[in-house]
Amino acid sequence: MLVMGIAGSGKSTIATALASALGFELIEGDAYHPAENVRKMAASIPLNDADRWPWLQALRQAMDAVRLRGGSAVVACSALKRAYRERLLTSDVQLVYLQVSALVAQARLATRRGHFFSPALLKSQLETLEEPQEALIVDADQDAAVIIRTLLAQLRV
Numbered sequence: 001m002l003v004m005g006i007a008g009s010g011k012s013t014i015a016t017a018l019a020s021a022l023g024f025e026l027i028e029g030d031a032y033h034p035a036e037n038v039r040k041m042a043a044s045i046p047l048n049d050a051d052r053w054p055w056l057q058a059l060r061q062a063m064d065a066v067r068l069r070g071g072s073a074v075v076a077c078s079a080l081k082r083a084y085r086e087r088l089l090t091s092d093v094q095l096v097y098l099q100v101s102a103l104v105a106q107a108r109l110a111t112r113r114g115h116f117f118s119p120a121l122l123k124s125q126l127e128t129l130e131e132p133q134e135a136l137i138v139d140a141d142q143d144a145a146v147i148i149r150t151l152l153a154q155l156r157v
Helices: 011-022 035-044 049-068 082-088 100-113 119-128 144-155
Strands: 002-004 027-029 073-076 097-100 136-139
Touching: 002 011, 002 082, 011 027, 011 073, 011 097, 011 144, 027 049, 035 049, 049 073, 049 082, 097 144, 100 119
Parallel strands: 002 073, 002 097, 027 073, 097 136
Antiparallel strands: none
């Protein structure tokens, strides 16, 4: 399962809770960014496709490793463009899109501490986002507990 959305949508929170509830492994996309990507984002420099391809490849390899072990995973990843999702998705991966308003995402980012992502990058993420049509779309303006209950009731697992 791939949980996607812009920064501040709740990807990490929701993916962690789903992985725990379902007994799946968690693959946190942020942990796979090369050091240069982290430096750029911390400095409020938006990533481009060339920055993202190695990161997406590392995520795909992590997903494939879980699959080869016979396991299942919940992946938290922005996956902003269709091309990025195509790199990650296979026929057995369900896509969950946390659709959040810019105002809610901005408010969440303003209170987030200890994360390398600069809130100033939200605008570039919104400009890059290609909203998926082929996903389970959830209103991520809601409280995380409501989102998790909704997803657990609707997921194909």
